Amino acid sequence: MVIILLGPPGVGKGTQAARLADSEGWEHVSTGDLLRAARRDGTELGKKAQAFMDAGELVPDSLILDLVRDHLKGVAPEAGILFDGFPRTTAQAEKLGGVLKEVRRKVGRVVVFEAPDETLVQRLSGRRSCPDCGAVYNVHLSPPKQEGVCDRCGGKLVHRADDTPETVRHRLEVYQELTQPLIAWYEKSDARVVRVPADGPVDDVQADFRAAVR
Numbered sequence: 268m269v270i271i272l273l274g275p276p277g278v279g280k281g282t283q284a285a286r287l288a289d290s291e292g293w294e295h296v297s298t299g300d301l302l303r304a305a306r307r308d309g310t311e312l313g314k315k316a317q318a319f320m321d322a323g324e325l326v327p328d329s330l331i332l333d334l335v336r337d338h339l340k341g342v343a344p345e346a347g348i349l350f351d352g353f354p355r356t357t358a359q360a361e362k363l364g365g366v367l368k369e370v371r372r373k374v375g376r377v378v379v380f381e382a383p384d385e386t387l388v389q390r391l392s393g394r395r396s397c398p399d400c401g402a403v404y405n406v407h408l409s410p411p412k413q414e415g416v417c418d419r420c421g422g423k424l425v426h427r428a429d430d431t432p433e434t435v436r437h438r439l440e441v442y443q444e445l446t447q448p449l450i451a452w453y454e455k456s457d458a459r460v461v462r463v464p465a466d467g468p469v470d471d472v473q474a475d476f477r478a479a480v481r
C-alpha cells in the first residue's frame with residue numbers, strides 16, 4: 268500500500284505516521300526529515316534547501332524529486348510506504364505517479380488530517396524535536412521526562428527555526444495556496460481520499476487513521 272498524508276503544518280502527520288510505520292514495519296518517508304538530515308550532513312542539496320525552509324517556503328520541486336528518487340532506491344519494492352509531507356505541489360504529485368508506475372505501484376489512499384489553525388500554531392510553538400533519533404515532543408502537551416533531553420536516545424532537543432508563530436502563519440498560507448489543491452486533484456484520481464479530524468488526542472487520531480488505511 269502506498270499512502271499519502273496531507274495536512275497543514277503541525278496537524279500531526281509525523282507523529283501519526285511514525286506510530287503506524289513502527290507498528291506495521293512500513294517505510295515512513297518524510298521529505299522534511301530527509302531535508303533536515305541533508306542540512307545536518309552539509310550536502311549541496313541541504314545547503315540549497317536551507318534558506319527556503321527557514322523562510323517557510325517550499326523547496327524547489329526539482330530538488331525534492333531528486334531526494335525522493337534517491338531515497339526510494341533503498342526501499343524494498345513491496346514495502347508499504349507512508350509519504351509524509353510529499354507531494355506538496357501538483358508537479359510533485361504528477362512525478363510521483365510516474366515514478367510509482369515504473370515499479371507497477373500506485374497511490375492507494377490519501378489521508379487528509381484536519382485541525383483549526385489556532386491548534387496548529389499552539390502545537391508548533393511547543394514542539395521540540397530530537398535531531399539524533401527524530402522523536403517529537405511538545406512542552407505543553409507531551410513533554411519529555413527531563414526538560415530538553417530526548418527520552419529515547421538522550422539527544423539534546425531543539426525548537427525548529429521554522430516553528431516561530433510568524434513563520435508558521437506563512438507556512439499555513441503556503442499550504443493553502445500550493446498543497447491544499449492536491450486534495451481535489453487526488454479526488455479526481457483512482458486513489459481513495461479520506462479526511463481524518465486531527466484535533467483530538469493522539470491515540471484517537473491514530474485509531475481513525477488506522478481505520479482510514481484499512
Ligand code: AP5
Pocket residue numbers: 274275276277278279280281282283298299300302319320321323324325326327328331351352353354355359390391393394395403404405406408409429438465466467468469472
Ligand atoms: P515538514 O517537516 O514536512 O513540515 P510540515 O509539513 O510543515 O509539518 P510539520 O513537521 O511541521 O508538522 P506535522 O504535521 O508532521 O506535525 P507533528 O507530528 O510534528 O517540512 C518543513 C519544510 O521543509 C517545509 O516548510 C519546506 O520548506 C520543506 N519541505 C518539506 N517537504 C517538502 C516538499 N515535499 N516540497 C517542498 N518543500 C518541502 O506534530 C506537531 C506538534 O504537535 C508536536 O509537538 C506533536 O507532539 C504535537 N501533536 C501532534 N499530534 C497531536 C495531537 N493529536 N494532540 C496534541 N498534540 C499533538
